[in-house]
Amino acid sequence: MTFNPLKEKGISIEKQIRTWHDIVKRPFNKTEVDCYTRTRQILMNGIETEAWGYKHCMARLCDDLDLRKTLACIRRLEDMQQTTVNWFGPADQSVLNTTLGYEQVAVDLTAWLAQNEPDDYVRETFNFGLLEDFDHLYRYSQWQYMIEGQNPNDILQGMTDVVIGRPTQNHHNDNKIRLRKAYNKETASPQTKVNILTLVSGEQQTHNYYAEHGFMYGNDDLRRTYAEICDVEEEHVTMYESLIDPTESKFEKLLVHEFTEVCNYYNCYKDESDLKLKQVWEEFLAFELGHLQVAADLFKKYEKRDPEEVIGTTIYEPCHFESQKEYVTNILENEIDKRLGENLDYTKISELPDDWASYKVQEKVGEEGAPTEKTIQLITTSLYRDIVSADKKLIKKQPDLLRRGLETEAQAPDTVTPEEYEEMNENDTFEF
Numbered sequence: 001m002t003f004n005p006l007k008e009k010g011i012s013i014e015k016q017i018r019t020w021h022d023i024v025k026r027p028f029n030k031t032e033v034d035c036y037t038r039t040r041q042i043l044m045n046g047i048e049t050e051a052w053g054y055k056h057c058m059a060r061l062c063d064d065l066d067l068r069k070t071l072a073c074i075r076r077l078e079d080m081q082q083t084t085v086n087w088f089g090p091a092d093q094s095v096l097n098t099t100l101g102y103e104q105v106a107v108d109l110t111a112w113l114a115q116n117e118p119d120d121y122v123r124e125t126f127n128f129g130l131l132e133d134f135d136h137l138y139r140y141s142q143w144q145y146m147i148e149g150q151n152p153n154d155i156l157q158g159m160t161d162v163v164i165g166r167p168t169q170n171h172h173n174d175n176k177i178r179l180r181k182a183y184n185k186e187t188a189s190p191q192t193k194v195n196i197l198t199l200v201s202g203e204q205q206t207h208n209y210y211a212e213h214g215f216m217y218g219n220d221d222l223r224r225t226y227a228e229i230c231d232v233e234e235e236h237v238t239m240y241e242s243l244i245d246p247t248e249s250k251f252e253k254l255l256v257h258e259f260t261e262v263c264n265y266y267n268c269y270k271d272e273s274d275l276k277l278k279q280v281w282e283e284f285l286a287f288e289l290g291h292l293q294v295a296a297d298l299f300k301k302y303e304k305r306d307p308e309e310v311i312g313t314t315i316y317e318p319c320h321f322e323s324q325k326e327y328v329t330n331i332l333e334n335e336i337d338k339r340l341g342e343n344l345d346y347t348k349i350s351e352l353p354d355d356w357a358s359y360k361v362q363e364k365v366g367e368e369g370a371p372t373e374k375t376i377q378l379i380t381t382s383l384y385r386d387i388v389s390a391d392k393k394l395i396k397k398q399p400d401l402l403r404r405g406l407e408t409e410a411q412a413p414d415t416v417t418p419e420e421y422e423e424m425n426e427n428d429t430f431e432f
């Protein structure tokens, strides 16, 4: 089914205030929920947080009282939606459980977006980020086992692989070179705009979750692992948001925000297997169509332009979740040695200049060791190997992947070597 969201009325904003009982629903069961219901719930929380935050930023830049009143009303509704969505998470889902859910979102969402992105450069950037979140999932999986004794597949349900990616210690860049080339608002497809804003929202939420929860464990090495990966998520927000044309007006950005919410709820509603959540996705889709009407009216009033020029006449599916193992393996095998160039481009480890800007950052932050390397050192002291979940062929490739994917410069002193990975692979006695 396809439709033009601008032609739908949805539910008017006056009818969107709800009772506390309706705002706070019963959580899902963490062991029974489909992993992709959880990823939708995690992503939509991020989408709502961004929708709320943007309206605060916008209001701070406006001196028109009528406009400020409208923004104040809608962002309150976004905030209520955020509570409903986020609080579907159950109390017994630990911070590490939820963290694995966040990285599953990042991997499978980015892979989906890359395959549905019309702009080659944007797709390349998605594929670049993909291999980093893939490595985060691997590192956090070790901790979920060490701290809570759980199999990563208790959360991932075997849909997403757990093996080494581009090693996290190599994700630390000079933030100036994380900046990428922005699309042109006049020529970019509305799908590109929605894809990027969806991913920015997800990554920003991931950053905020680690920043707000990483301290909740007592183990220093785990706390440092959260700090290290949280900092990479900050780089991801910087990277993905820099793809957005900064010359879009604030009304144009408001329109893209509401359109992005419409597309994501539509996609969630279409895919959802859990009836309770499906009902919410349906209701919130109608809410967002109401917000979109308001954003479109503001755009017409203040800019005297047709909203279709910005968002087109059709809907997109920016968050379809399904297993992406094959796609991710392919990117992993072909792009593990890719690095950020200093001219908004991409390069390879073998072509990096000696004075590459990110070496300095990596040397400094990893001077006393990389917590994500320590993670693997620690798990091997008790299990003699790392926790992995993938087919045997891919697991066997870990030493070779590391050989190709690890920079020889600026290595942390506690780096786990390809030879140590080879030794680990000889010990395949550990099974859940």
Ligand SMILES: [Fe+2]
Binding pocket: 048, 051, 077, 078, 081, 261, 288
């Ligand atoms: Fe919303």
Ligand SMILES: [Fe+2]
Binding pocket: 103, 106, 132, 133, 134, 136, 137, 206, 229, 233
């Ligand atoms: Fe990540």
Ligand SMILES: [Fe+2]
Binding pocket: 106, 133, 203, 206, 232, 233, 236
């Ligand atoms: Fe990320």
Ligand SMILES: [Fe+2]
Binding pocket: 051, 078, 258, 261, 288, 291
């Ligand atoms: Fe909205």
